[in-house]
Amino acid sequence: MxxxxxxxxxxxxxxxxxxxxxxxxxxxxxxxxxxxxxxxxxxxxxxxxxxxxxxxxxxxxxxxxxxxxxxxxxxxxxxxxxxxxxxxxxxxxxxxxxxxxxxxxxxxxxxxxxxxAHFIGEKKPSFPFLCLTVSGGHTQIVLVKDYFDMEVIGQTLDDAAGEAMDKTSKILGLPYPGGPLIDKYARLGNPDRFKFPEPQIPGFDYSFSGLKTSILYFIRDNVAANPNFIQDNINDICASVEKRIVTILLNKFERAAREYGIKDVAMAGGVSANTGLRQGLQQMAEKNGWNYFIPAMQYCTxxxxxxxxxxxxxxxxxxxxxxxxxxxxxxxx
CATH class of the missing domain: 3.30.420.40 (ATPase, nucleotide binding domain)
Known part of the structure; x- marks a missing residue:
């Protein structure tokens, strides 16, 4: 023992x-x-x-x-x-x-x-499973064959998803840490109000630098036209940004799970505490008849x-x- x-x-x-x-x-x-x-x-x-x-x-x-x-x-x-x-x-x-x-x-x-962290607690995935690991510094799709037999099949080529959220919070003038605030405001907003681009990166790799730039220019141009744009639209901005980050992450994750024939999908890392991402993984898994796993909140960060x-x-x-x-x-x- x-x-x-x-x-x-x-x-x-x-x-x-x-x-x-x-x-x-x-x-x-x-x-x-x-x-x-x-x-x-x-x-x-x-x-x-x-x-x-x-x-x-x-x-x-x-x-x-x-x-x-x-x-x-x-x-x-x-x-x-x-x-x-x-x-x-x-x-x-x-x-x-x-x-x-x-x-x-x-x-x-x-x-x-x-x-x-998925092996803390009673509900555990079975090998092999696919894990989307998302944090402020990393974004990876990991094929987990055993406890220490893991293969990264996709990762960010530049910035991580968590970094995109942190940068967005800074652009919006939110206090640090901004991720939880984006989550909070997004729950009150319309995720379809504003449109942001989805990077066209081949394979299972990610890129978030272009998205960060598009958000920066979007805020800059709208604030120039209306100095109160952020205050008037904070909920919808956060909801729309969150939705785009979630779809970027899950679209590739879903495609990877299908290609590798995986039925157990999991998510880990600090950004996995985000409500929209957790709901998105659940909906994706239920749609495909897959089992999904997310650690308890204290084991995400x-x-x-x-x-x-x-x-x-x-x-x-x-x-x-x-x-x-x-x-x-x-x-x-």
Whole structure:
């Protein structure tokens, strides 16, 4: 009955979790409000706040799970990808904790962990399944053949879907983080009011840079004609932008599932918390008679629970790493 302590610090959320025999018993996430003043994550500030948050987060995770540090069998941590300074805090803590308690280390790929978040809880997909992984920095279609046998069959060639939402929120003058606000306003708007282009990229790859540019010019031109355009139309703008991002994502995802003959479809990553995208996946799956899977909300954004479940399955395979391990800002999938 292995007990895994997990650490996640790839961006601006400091998280610690405890997994016992494949069940995540605690998942503590400490957010960083300091970035709101800057309209986005400031890497240097993020790494400093991680140093402040990591010990309390680990202590609370152990308390919530009712686990003593002497019960822990291994320490799992995010090695990458992510912000190097942020990763360094988590990796250093994991190495120090493991060394002090004579525990083995388990390195985890952050993007693989997003996929494996589907194995937290009772409803789990069957192999092979297809996962749409959508976050602020990544947009990927992943063919998942086994826990660590994954193939990226499509990905963004430039900007990620989450980045397109963040950029839109900045253009609209919304405070950071803007993604949840776009979701909120979109629920009140008409998604067919304004039309935005869909990139014509071959295969299963994505591109969102052109969409970002079209939104920028659309807002610029309409505000020039009516200075109150954003305030007067905020709900419809958000609904229309969200609809286009969702259709771009799901049109290719649906085509990929059909081509590969997949019946279990899943979605992960921070953007999978978006209401429109979740509803779109459900409607797509029901239309095709497929099973669909989305992690619980707390396991969609960056969290140590997904690191813990990935670490658990690596523990079962005996895949450990040494004390000479270093964080990787870019880490091959």
């Amino acid at each position: 292995p007990v895994i302590l997990a650490i996640e610090s790839s961006c601006d959320d400091t998280s610690a979790a405890v997994c016992v025999d494949g069940a995540v018993l605690s998942n503590v996430i400490a957010n960083q409000a300091i970035h709101e003043a800057y309209g986005g994550v400031v890497p240097e500030l993020a790494s400093r706040v991680h140093q402040q948050n990591i010990v309390p987060a680990v202590q609370q995770a152990l308390l919530n799970a009712k686990v003593n540090k002497n019960d822990i069998d291994a320490v799992a941590f995010t090695r990458g990808p992510g912000l190097l300074g942020s990763l360094l805090v988590g990796v250093s803590f994991a190495k120090g904790f493991a060394l002090a308690n004579s525990l083995p280390l388990i390195e985890v790929n952050h993007m693989q962990a997003h996929v494996l 960056d969290n140590a629970g997904m690191i813990a479940i990935a670490g658990y399955h690596k523990y079962l395979k005996g895949e450990f790493t040494g004390q000479n391990v270093a964080p990787l800002a870019r880490m091959p999938f």
